[in-house]
Structures are given as C-alpha cells and as structure tokens.
Amino acid sequence: MRVQVGGRAQTRSRVRLTSDLSSRHVRYSPIPRRASGPHGRPRLRRRPRGHGAPPPPPPAVARGHHFLSIDDDVFRKPIDSKVAAAARRLPASPPPRPSSDPSHPSRPLNPPPLPQRAAVVRETGPSSVMKVENDYPVPKLAPGGVLVKNKYSGINFIDTYHRSGLYKRELPFIGGQEGGGFVAAVTPEAESQGVKVGDRVAYSSVFQTYAEYTAVPASKVVTVPEEVPLDVAVSCGVQGMTAHYLTHSAHAGLVKPGEWMLIHGTGSGTCQWAAQMAKLRGYKVIGTCSESKQDIARATGVDELIVYKEAPGTSYEDYTSVDLVPKVMEITGGEGVKAVIDGIGLATWETSIESLARRGIFVSFGNASGAVPAFPPLRLINKSGFITRPKLNDYTVTREELLSRANDIYGWIDKGDLKVVVRLRDLMFCPSASIPFLFSSFLAVDDGARCR
Numbered sequence: 001m002r003v004q005v006g007g008r009a010q011t012r013s014r015v016r017l018t019s020d021l022s023s024r025h026v027r028y029s030p031i032p033r034r035a036s037g038p039h040g041r042p043r044l045r046r047r048p049r050g051h052g053a054p055p056p057p058p059p060a061v062a063r064g065h066h067f068l069s070i071d072d073d074v075f076r077k078p079i080d081s082k083v084a085a086a087a088r089r090l091p092a093s094p095p096p097r098p099s100s101d102p103s104h105p106s107r108p109l110n111p112p113p114l115p116q117r118a119a120v121v122r123e124t125g126p127s128s129v130m131k132v133e134n135d136y137p138v139p140k141l142a143p144g145g146v147l148v149k150n151k152y153s154g155i156n157f158i159d160t161y162h163r164s165g166l167y168k169r170e171l172p173f174i175g176g177q178e179g180g181g182f183v184a185a186v187t188p189e190a191e192s193q194g195v196k197v198g199d200r201v202a203y204s205s206v207f208q209t210y211a212e213y214t215a216v217p218a219s220k221v222v223t224v225p226e227e228v229p230l231d232v233a234v235s236c237g238v239q240g241m242t243a244h245y246l247t248h249s250a251h252a253g254l255v256k257p258g259e260w261m262l263i264h265g266t267g268s269g270t271c272q273w274a275a276q277m278a279k280l281r282g283y284k285v286i287g288t289c290s291e292s293k294q295d296i297a298r299a300t301g302v303d304e305l306i307v308y309k310e311a312p313g314t315s316y317e318d319y320t321s322v323d324l325v326p327k328v329m330e331i332t333g334g335e336g337v338k339a340v341i342d343g344i345g346l347a348t349w350e351t352s353i354e355s356l357a358r359r360g361i362f363v364s365f366g367n368a369s370g371a372v373p374a375f376p377p378l379r380l381i382n383k384s385g386f387i388t389r390p391k392l393n394d395y396t397v398t399r400e401e402l403l404s405r406a407n408d409i410y411g412w413i414d415k416g417d418l419k420v421v422v423r424l425r426d427l428m429f430c431p432s433a434s435i436p437f438l439f440s441s442f443l444a445v446d447d448g449a450r451c452r
Contacts, residue, residue, distance in 0.1 A: 204237030267293025
C-alpha cells in the first residue's frame with residue numbers, strides 16, 4: 001500500500017510512506033513532486049524503492065571494491081497497525097508550510113527519531129569485537145554539518161587498524177570512514193556552502209560509516225556527477241584520494257615525468273589506483289604483486305612487474321621469495337627509483353630504502369604487514385634519501401583541495417582513463433550473522449580498492 005503525503009511547496013518535495021502491512025514494515029523517503037491529476041490529487045506511478053536502484057556492477061574483469069549496500073529494504077522499521085491505519089486517513093495534500101517553518105527540509109532538521117542499525121566497536125581486538133546493534137543513536141548535527149542517509153559504505157584495510165587498536169579511538173565507535181548516499185538534513189552553515197537536502201553525495205575521511213546515517217562536515221561532502229555511478233564514487237573516497245595525493249603531492253616533486261617509481265602491491269587496494277595515476281602523470285612504474293594477482297597488476301599499465309610467491313595458505317606476498325633490490329637496479333640501469341610508494345610497511349621498508357636513487361624519496365603510507373619500526377636518519381645517508389609518512393587528511397585540508405582531487409578522479413573515470421571495477425555485497429544487518437568477520441577479514445578485495 002502506498003500513501004502519498006503532500007509536501008512543502010517551497011522545495012517541491014514530498015514524503016512517501018510505503019507500508020507493507022503483511023510484514024508490518026514502513027519506509028520513508030523523499031520523492032519529487034508529481035504533476036497533479038483530477039481534483040488536485042497527485043498522479044500515482046510505480047517507482048522503485050529508495051532513491052533509485054544502483055546500476056548493475058560492471059563485468060567482473062577483476063573483483064571489485066567491497067561495500068555494504070545500505071538499502072531501505074535492508075533497514076525497514078516495524079510499524080504498528082494503528083499507525084498504518086492512521087496513514088490511510090491522511091489527506092492527499094496538506095497545506096504548504098511557510099519557508100520559516102523550522103521543519104522545512106532545506107533547514108536544520110533533528111535526526112530521525114528512530115534508532116539506527118550500526119556495526120559498533122565497544123572494545124578493540126579481533127574482528128569478533130565488532131557487533132551489529134539495532135538501537136544505536138542517530139548522530140546529531142554539529143554546526144556546518146549534514147546528515148547523510150547512506151546507500152553504500154566502503155570497506156578499507158585501514159578500518160582494521162582502528163578496530164584492532166593500532167590507531168587509537170575513543171570507545172565505543174562505529175566502524176568505517178567512507179560512504180555515500182543522499183543528504184537527509186543540513187545546517188544553515190552547510191546550506192550556505194551549497195549543500196541541499198536530497199543531494200547525491202560521497203564522502204571520505206569521516207568516521208562512523210557502517211551505519212544507516214552519518215553526520216558529515218559539509219566541507220567533506222562531494223556532490224557526485226550524474227555520469228559517475230554512486231557506488232563507483234564511494235570507492236573513490238579513501239583509496240582513490242590516497243592514491244591521488246601519493247602520486248601527485250606526497251613525493252614533493254622529487255620524481256619527474258619519465259623517471260622511475262616503485263609501487264608495492266599494485267594488484268591490491270590503493271596501489272591499483274596509484275599505478276594507474278602514476279602512468280597518467282607520465283612516470284615509469286615498477287609494480288610488485290603476488291602470483292595470484294598478476295593479471296590485475298598488469299592491467300594497471302605498469303612498465304615492469306616483479307612477482308612474489310605467495311606465503312603458504314594466503315593470497316598475499318612472501319617478500320623473502322624475491323631479491324627485490326637487484327631486480328630494481330637491473331631495470332633502472334643501476335640508478336634506482338626516484339620514489340617508492342609503500343603501503344606494506346614492516347616487510348618492505350628496508351628494501352624500499354635500498355631501492356632509492358640519489359635524492360629519492362621513500363613514501364611510507366601503510367602498515368599491511370606491520371608498522372615500520374623506528375630507525376636512525378643515518379640510514380638514509382647512502383644516497384641522501386628522503387622519507388615521509390603522510391596521511392590523507394593532511395592532503396585534503398581545504399575544500400578546494402578536496403574538490404580538485406575529486407574532479408581529477410571523476411574526470412578520469414568519465415573518460416575511461418581510470419578503470420574501476422566495483423563488486424557489491426548487499427549485507428543484511430542481522431544480529432545472528434557474522435557480519436563483523438566480513439567487515440574486517442577480506443583477503444582479496446580488488447579494483448581501485450583492494451584490502452589484504
């Protein structure tokens with residue numbers, strides 16, 4: 001049964017109440033105002049649930065970025081039969097409200113009154129510590145913020161650092177730090193920045209995204225162009241933006257087009273993006289990967305690929321199976337590389353430094369095999385090397401910088417220069433399901449977003 005509840009003339013929007021009395025479920029979602037039929041009543045037409053179904057994923061050339069698909073059909077709320085009966089008696093078109101009405105959708109709204117479902121960490125540890133809770137509070141908006149009704153939430157390797165306690169967080173917290181969907185509420189400050197209720201947006205570097213709703217600073221919100229599917233836009237968040245600053249900024253200009261760059265893990269996660277972007281920048285790229293990921297790594301367009309054997313019983317590299325430094329020197333004519341992009345950490349940091357050319361830079365951005373230990377600066381004296389340990393937030397400091405990187409990425413995707421294959425997982429939040437394991441234990445998440 002569908003009941004149309006008239007909306008506010010100033011925003012030309014309505015609220016649709018979709019009720020399935022047999023299952024005692026209800027769902028609310030904004031819909032556009034429709035042309036009036038006879039007697040001033042709105043014409044009804046069938047429409048898919050939610051804000052429109054996402055486009056089907058591309059052919060599985062490589063496995064794609066894993067998401068939680070946070071769909072209205074997953075998060076339906078129980079409704080009392082009396083409420084449903086009352087809804088049937090609602091008038092078709094209540095009178096419009098003045099724009100000064102505090103509940104006007106273009107003005108600040110209180111969070112939805114019902115609690116939300118979320119994957120919550122109340123103590124750090126293995127994947128089992130993350131539990132799905134059905135009554136977690138919807139976040140309140142701070143000045144300058146917007147409330148996003150999530151359609152997708154990205155799953156990234158860095159999420160395990162927070163869950164395990166490697167990166168300290170105040171407990172309890174919701175997992176995740178990238179997502180996308182539709183703006184459900186805005187503050188006046190956010191509205192002044194051009195963010196509106198109903199905007200289709202993506203965001204990253206914002207905590208607590210394994211949930212139905214996320215409070216996001218307006219400065220972190222990126223409006224997704226119509227030509228870019230929302231699931232792909234969300235996959236561009238943490239890993240796409242990280243790859244962009246790694247290949248464009250973090251090396252401080254110490255590598256020039258036509259010079260060699262070594263990128264570890266080009267069959268996985270962020271460095272699939274980084275290899276493609278490095279080629280777009282004109283660098284010559286040496287990639288590394290495990291045996292099972294050769295096809296994915298070669299598809300990024302690297303000039304040379306060094307393949308490691310896999311550690312027994314895993315899909316990731318045994319970094320002792322290949323003597324990396326002689327191979328790098330052979331490829332580069334004995335000079336070494338001007339920059340190393342290394343997200344592996346403990347297992348590769350020494351060979352990364354030894355692979356550098358004179359005045360080259362070691363860009364250490366991840367800890368997939370463990371954190372890089374402290375070492376004396378004297379270790380860099382052999383070739384007057386440089387080292388940096390960057391993070392994404394310091395390379396998206398201003399909204400202008402954020403949008404500049406996002407526009408580059410969306411433009412490359414639109415032109416076909418950047419290949420992104422997304423594999424969706426529609427996960428129903430069921431307390432009895434082992435969702436926490438799925439969140440943090442993917443071993444082979446490919447495309448522009450692969451975790452190990």
